[in-house]
Amino acid sequence: MATILVVDxxxxxxxxxxxxxxxxxxTVELAENAAQARNVRQQLRPDLxxxxxxxxxxxxxxxxxxxxxxxxxxxxxIMMSGHATIDTAVEATRIGASAFLEKPITLxxxxxxxxxxxNKAVPPKATMPLLVPARVGGAEYTVEEAMTTHQAxxxxxxxxxxxxxxxxxxxxxxxxxxxDSPLREARDEFEKAYFEYHLAKESGSMxxxxxxxxxxxTHLYRKLKQLGVDLARAKRGQFG
Numbered sequence: 001m002a003t004i005l006v007v008d009x010x011x012x013x014x015x016x017x018x019x020x021x022x023x024x025x026x027t028v029e030l031a032e033n034a035a036q037a038r039n040v041r042q043q044l045r046p047d048l049x050x051x052x053x054x055x056x057x058x059x060x061x062x063x064x065x066x067x068x069x070x071x072x073x074x075x076x077x078i079m080m081s082g083h084a085t086i087d088t089a090v091e092a093t094r095i096g097a098s099a100f101l102e103k104p105i106t107l108x109x110x111x112x113x114x115x116x117x118x119n120k121a122v123p124p125k126a127t128m129p130l131l132v133p134a135r136v137g138g139a140e141y142t143v144e145e146a147m148t149t150h151q152a153x154x155x156x157x158x159x160x161x162x163x164x165x166x167x168x169x170x171x172x173x174x175x176x177x178x179x180d181s182p183l184r185e186a187r188d189e190f191e192k193a194y195f196e197y198h199l200a201k202e203s204g205s206m207x208x209x210x211x212x213x214x215x216x217x218t219h220l221y222r223k224l225k226q227l228g229v230d231l232a233r234a235k236r237g238q239f240g
Contacts, residue, residue, distance in 0.1 A: 001025040002047035002118050007037040007063075008080065009055045013103075017050060020110060023207055034058035041067070046075055048117045050101075053081035053088065061092050068096045076117035080105065111208055192227040199229070 004026050006017045011032070018028045029044060031037040034057050040046065053060040060079055067073040079092045082103030089100045098120070099113045179186065195209070202208040210217045224231060 001027065003027045003029065003044060004114070005029045005031060005037065005040050005044070005046040005049045007031045007034070007049065007055075007060070008052040009033060010052075013052075017105075017110070020107065020207070021114070024111065024114075024205055026114075034060075034063045037063060041072060048075055048114060049077045050114075051077050051079055051097075053079055053084050053092075061088060061095070064092060064095050064097060076120070078113050078117055107207070108211065111205070188227060191223075192229060195224055195227065195229055204231075 001024070004021055006014055006021070006028060008014050008017070009032050014030050014032065018030060021028045029040050029046060031040055033055055037049075037051070041049070051060040051064065058066075060081075064073070064077055064079070067077075073096045076098040077096065078099045078101060079089070079097045080101045080103060081088070084100070084102075092100065098117050101109060101113055181189070195213070198209045198212055202212065206217055206220065210220045213220065215223065
């Protein structure tokens with residue numbers, strides 16, 4: 001798992017993000033301002049940074065620009081804010097931010113952004129003009145949509161407007177069942193295969209599997225134990 005630095009001046013947000021990311025198996029370092037973030041970045045070299053934009057000493061965009069200009073932007077940085085404008089989001093993208101999350105941040109968006117950030121290289125700074133305006137075809141972008149769309153345009157090859165990065169990834173559901181067995185056995189066989197598939201797809205993340213299957217974590221653990229699912233194997237991603 002990864003070392004993730006969370007930079008936010010709000011104590012409650014730092015604690016919440018730390019709890020979620022620790023639950024996913026990551027090591028989390030916390031900073032409440034840019035000065036602390038600089039120290040952690042220098043000493044630990046985190047794999048990813050969640051960086052708030054509005055902070056009392058130095059704002060997140062300024063810190064991002066500082067890291068970029070000094071050659072220290074060697075990790076993905078995900079910007080966070082509840083009050084940023086589209087211009088601010090796009091500026092952060094141009095400097096080198098990999099994603100933008102609008103507060104309040106949902107669990108699904110947080111985990112998706114972190115997974116994507118950890119599984120791709122830090123994008124080079126865009127040297128081309130901005131290709132996506134605030135309005136296209138009469139539709140307005142939110143800050144998060146504007147940044148996401150801008151990243152897609154400058155970072156993903158397209159042909160005739162179609163992204164080339166749409167090939168399916170991850171485990172594919174290939175399973176056969178003995179339909180001559182008693183109903184209870186057949187049902188248990190299916191449920192075990194179902195949960196093993198989702199555990200493999202989510203790299204053993206109990207939080208995401210619980211969210212995907214609609215079960216409380218406690219109920220999910222109990223169900224997996226009842227079905228004989230090997231949780232240690234799931235953590236190693238050996239299903240599928």
